Amino acid sequence: MTGATTTKVLALTIGEPAGIGPDIAIxxxxxxxxLDLPAFYLIGDGAFVMERARTLGVSIETAEASAEEAHGIFADALPVVATGVKATAKPGRPDDSSAQVAIASIRHAVADVIEGRAGAIVTNPIAKSVLYRAGFSHPGHTEFLAQLAAAVGGTVPHPVMMLWSPELAVVPVTIHLPLRDAIAQLTTELIVKTGRIVAADLTARLGIARPRLAISGLNPHAGEDGSLGREDIEIIAPAVATLHNDGIDVRGPLPADTMFHEAARKTYDCAICMYHDQALIPIKTIAFDDGVNVTLGLPFIRTSPDHGTAFDIAGTGRASPSSLIAALRLAARMVAASGA
Structure with a gap:
């Protein structure tokens, strides 16, 4: 999906300024x-972006602009929308400005998409440890976006993380938890809530009229009729039944070890898995360079590259923009499908 499919520009956050976010944006x-990319603007400090380009040894034109002006500028210069927060971090070396720069960029992007100046948000990677040292109270990007989204509906939405690629889309029901905690927190209600959000957003934002969901089991062989654990029978199967009664095309619980080969992937649009690695190992094996992190369940579209800040290669020119490019393209596709 290319820039021709959407008339709304995409808001790209700068992420952690000491990381590779500026590099891959450039x-x-x-x-x-x-590549006929959709138009985007970078939210950050224009002087900092130019300094990073000099460090990378590349020649670019930038133009300070508003979101409304960005589309017309994009062909000739990288539009940079200022937040008023100056960035001073060097590649690979976060400093006292880093957290404020990253947070200001996210806040600005959310305001732009909520107020209709941008069609979607694409977020560059942040460094959680840097944010935590500055007093950031949210577990990560997704939870912060959900809190900001409460300004739209008055309540904090339930965000769902989907990892997407052309070959495979996966959703973990429980995310960044130790495995014993993930099992303890897995409930029928959580699986149902996740499945409903996935089905609704695949239709509304990816244009899939009747999404096919494959629900994994938790235990080996999906519990082997209870002989390898009762969770598949007592927690997952009732969730599948409820989703089926909702009219959703859903199957499961399925043995996870046979869900991800090529023939199996053709039978569903998204695999809903019970814990982090069960979902992320297959997609990072299949689509390591061009996977996209998508947050479902928000009142706006958000995608992100599926990698971290990579401090060790920031400013070297070695960072690949492949995942960011995929995130930009998917955001544009979702804008077009949803009419956002």
């Missing part, structure tokens, strides 16, 4: 014509 813009 690299993506340099490929805009070659």
């Amino acid at each position: 690299a993506a813009w340099l490929k805009r014509r070659e």
Whole structure:
């Protein structure tokens, strides 16, 4: 899906300024014509972006702009929307400005998409440890976005993380938890809530009229009729039944070890898995370079590259923009499908 499919520009956050976010934003813009990318603007400090380009040894044009002006500028210069927060971090070395720069960029992006100036948000990677040291109270990006989204509906939504690629889409029901805690927190209600959000957003934002969901089991062989654990019978199967009664095309619980080969992947649109690694190992094996992190359940569209800040290669020119490019393209596709 290319820039021709949407008339709304995409808001791209700068992420952790000491990381590779600025690098891949610059690299993506340099490929805009070659790859016919959707128009985007970078939210951050224009002088900092130019300094990073000099460090990378590349020649770019930037233009300070508003979101409304960005689409017309994009072909000739990278539009940079200022937040008023100056970035001073060097590549690979976060400093006292890092957290404020990252947070201001996210806040600005959310305001732009809520107020209709942008069609979607694409977020560059943040460094949680840097944010925590600055007093950031949220577990991560997704929870912060959910809190900001409460300004739209008055209540904090239940965000769902989907990892997407053309070959496979996966959703973990429990996410960043130790395995014993993930099992303890797994409930029928949580699986049902997750499945409903996935089905609704696959239709509304990816244009899949009747999404096919495959629900994994928790235990080996989906519990082997209870002989390898009762969770599949007592927790997962009732959730599948409820989703089926909702009219959702759903199957499960399925043995996870046979869900991800090529023939199996053709039978569903999204695999809903019970814990982090059960979902992320297969997609990172299949689509390590071009997987996209998508947050479902928010009142706006958000995608992100599926990698971290990579401090060790920031400013070296070695960071690949492939996942960011995939995130930009998927965001544009979702804008077009949803009419956002």
